[in-house]
Amino acid sequence: MREERYDVVVVGAGPGGSIAARTAAESGLNVLLIEKNQEIGVPVRCAEGVSKRVGDFVRLPKECIATEAAGARIFSPDGTCVELSEKTTQRRLAEVGYVLERKLFDKYLARLAADSGVEVRVKTQAVSVLRNGSFVKGVVTKDAFGDTEIFADVVIAADGVESKIGRLAGLETRIKPADLEVCAQFYMTGVDVDEDFSEFYLGNSIAPGGYAWVFPKGERSANVGVGIEAARSKNGARALDYLKAFVRRKFPKGRVLGKIFGAVPVSGPIKSVADGIILVGDAARQADPLTGGGILNAIEAGRIAGEVVAEAFERKDFSKDSLREYEERCKELNESLMKMYKARLLVSRFSDKELNRLARSLEGVKFGELNARELLKELIKRNPRLLTSLAKLFLS
Amino acid sequence: MAVKVDRYKCGYCGACVTVCPADAIELVGVCLEIRESCNECGVCVNICPVGALELKNER
Numbered sequence: 001m002r003e004e005r006y007d008v009v010v011v012g013a014g015p016g017g018s019i020a021a022r023t024a025a026e027s028g029l030n031v032l033l034i035e036k037n038q039e040i041g042v043p044v045r046c047a048e049g050v051s052k053r054v055g056d057f058v059r060l061p062k063e064c065i066a067t068e069a070a071g072a073r074i075f076s077p078d079g080t081c082v083e084l085s086e087k088t089t090q091r092r093l094a095e096v097g098y099v100l101e102r103k104l105f106d107k108y109l110a111r112l113a114a115d116s117g118v119e120v121r122v123k124t125q126a127v128s129v130l131r132n133g134s135f136v137k138g139v140v141t142k143d144a145f146g147d148t149e150i151f152a153d154v155v156i157a158a159d160g161v162e163s164k165i166g167r168l169a170g171l172e173t174r175i176k177p178a179d180l181e182v183c184a185q186f187y188m189t190g191v192d193v194d195e196d197f198s199e200f201y202l203g204n205s206i207a208p209g210g211y212a213w214v215f216p217k218g219e220r221s222a223n224v225g226v227g228i229e230a231a232r233s234k235n236g237a238r239a240l241d242y243l244k245a246f247v248r249r250k251f252p253k254g255r256v257l258g259k260i261f262g263a264v265p266v267s268g269p270i271k272s273v274a275d276g277i278i279l280v281g282d283a284a285r286q287a288d289p290l291t292g293g294g295i296l297n298a299i300e301a302g303r304i305a306g307e308v309v310a311e312a313f314e315r316k317d318f319s320k321d322s323l324r325e326y327e328e329r330c331k332e333l334n335e336s337l338m339k340m341y342k343a344r345l346l347v348s349r350f351s352d353k354e355l356n357r358l359a360r361s362l363e364g365v366k367f368g369e370l371n372a373r374e375l376l377k378e379l380i381k382r383n384p385r386l387l388t389s390l391a392k393l394f395l396s
Numbered sequence: 397m398a399v400k401v402d403r404y405k406c407g408y409c410g411a412c413v414t415v416c417p418a419d420a421i422e423l424v425g426v427c428l429e430i431r432e433s434c435n436e437c438g439v440c441v442n443i444c445p446v447g448a449l450e451l452k453n454e455r
Contacts, residue, residue, distance in 0.1 A: 036425055043426060045409055125424055162413040162423060175414055182411045182445040230411060230443040239445035261407030261445050263414055 001140075002148040006032040006119075008309055009139055009152040011126045011165050013040045016281030016298030016305075017158030018109035019057070023306020024156075025116040029313060032150060033113055034141060036159075038123040041106030045160075045262035047185060047225050049198060049215050050295045051371075052097030057299045058112070064105040065098050066217040070196040074375075076359030077203030077352040084375065085197075099198070099215045099223065100295075129155065129168045129277075135318070136169045136276035153318050154309050155277045158302065161263045163283040169274055173283065177230035179267035181210050181292055184239040185225030187258035191251045193222050201246070202355050208232040209348040210292075212246045224251065227264065227292060229348060264292045268341035269334040273323040278305045286333065289341040291372050297333060304329045336373075343376055346390055358383060398451075399440060401428045405448035412440035412449060 010021040013035035021033040037043070054060065071085030114120050123143055130138040130149060138151040157165035161180075163173035193199070193216045201212040209229025216222045226243040233239065239261075247254065265282055266289040272279040280286075281298030288297065308326040312318050327334070350358070361382040362375075380391045399420075408426040420434035428448075441449045 036423075038425065043408065123425070160410060162410040164413065164422070167419065174417065177415055177439060177443050180411060180414060180443065182409070182443055184407075184445045230415065233443045233445070235442070235447065238447055240447070259407065261409035261411075263409050263411035263445075265414065 002146070004032075004148060004150050006030050006150065006152045007313065008032070008154050008156060009034065009150050010118075010156040010158060011139060012036075012158040012160055012281075012283070013110045013113075013120065013122070014106060014158060014160060014281060014298065015109055015295050016283075016302035017156065018106070018113045019299050019302035020156045020158060020280055020305040020309075021118045022109075022113040022116045023303050024309050025113065025118045026306075027310035027313075029310060031113075031118045032152070033110070033118050033120045034124045034126060034139075035110075035120070035122045036125040040110045040120075040122060041103040044102045044260055046102050046260075046295070047183070047213055047215055047223050047262075047292075048100045048102050048217075049213070049293065050098050050100055051293070054098065054296050054299065057296075057303065058109065060098070060105075061108060064101055064108055066101050067099045067195055067215075069097060069099065069198045069216065072198045072200065074200045074359070075202065076355045077206065078356045080356055080359035082359050082362045082365075082375070099217055126159070126165055129165060131169075134275045136274065139165065153276065154312065154323070156280055156305055156309065157277060157283050158280040158298070159283050161265050161282045163265075163279065163285075166272075166277070166279045166283055169277045171271055171274055171277075171279065173270065173279070173285075175265055175267045175285070177233075179265065180230040181227040181264040181266050182230045182233055182239045183210075183225055183227040183262040183264065184243040185223055185260040185262070186243065186247060186256045187217070187221065187260065188224050188247070188251060188254040189219075189221040189257055191220055191222050191224070191254040193220070203352050205352070206246060207242055208237075212242070214250070221257070223260075224254075225260070230263070264294065266292065266341070266344060268337050269330070272330075273320050273326055275320050276318045278309065278323055278326050280305050286330075286337065288372070289337060289344040290347065291340075297337070300333060301330055340372070343390055346387070354386065358386070398436065399430050399434050399438075400450050400452055401430065402448045402450065403427075405446045407446050407448070409445060411443055411445065415439050415443055
């Protein structure tokens, strides 16, 4: 078997993996980034919405942004609309500010990594981990040239929702269907949408345990999707069935130019370090359990992972105790995710009647800060009895 | 019995890989592979967003 040696091997060239690889390479480490697909960013498995805070981490080239939404509209089952808008609040919109072109965005981030000296290898699958006692010492890859043993002091597993590498390394990354959202999305054209707004539709007959979305992509096109709680999926009532019903009602004249399927871990963060390995992004279950958004968290965690690995090299200590600094620096993120997880447990169990009542309670509200957390706080203020357990979480 | 994939339906989203309690599913690029460790629990069959997985007799 071929053998190679790097300081760090990063599995998965999504946003988390590319940022982690770049950050590690910038501090002088020899980094290999591998991607199982033959083209980075393809196939897309994402609704492509991201907070404008992404700009705090990377400069976004114009071609990576399909549209820039000024607001969000959330519809309860009876059609009551809660509007969060930059125009009414004069504030920057936090959630779903940009609709990205992930095909280009992911390539752009991988290019930044390559420009920092990262070696990138596509159509290369990590099939197992190399170990020395409790320590992960690299991965075995399969590609067109056969099997290769890639030795590294640290493996950064940013391998997405499947999170296979972490599992092979002994971390418990499996999740139960109640903690997974399964999604179906059409990229549609010929749809009349307000390009200034991302839309979210709630309701147990629309998307049980999730929501339907319409994210405008410009020129009368949009990502139209549905995510449902996997535990509520069954034959005849799958994500694709709900999407077809939604599209039939909402965009009967639209045309489907692309079909995209995905799964979002909504369990909240898991243990993400062991000897010689760090998990990043969806692999670490860092997607927001309430909104399903994962890009920004993956980027933030990816950067932290790259920094912590660089420091571990200075100490020459790759044990879990040394790498635990990663979890330490992700603490604020993780705590916020756990709150959103608890919020999700409650919100995903609301009846349509309760959702309607909650939406109506927000009539006339002007939001100060536009994100899911502020929306929850306002809901709690107006519905103290219904939301007692949420109040304990967010108002303390 | 074993889980079978309908490749014409599969959208390679990875949901089944994530929930499989037996670690029997692998997504190789965009191709789903079912391993012998499949214990036919059927969890993946229900959660698949497109209905690409089926438990059926081999003969």
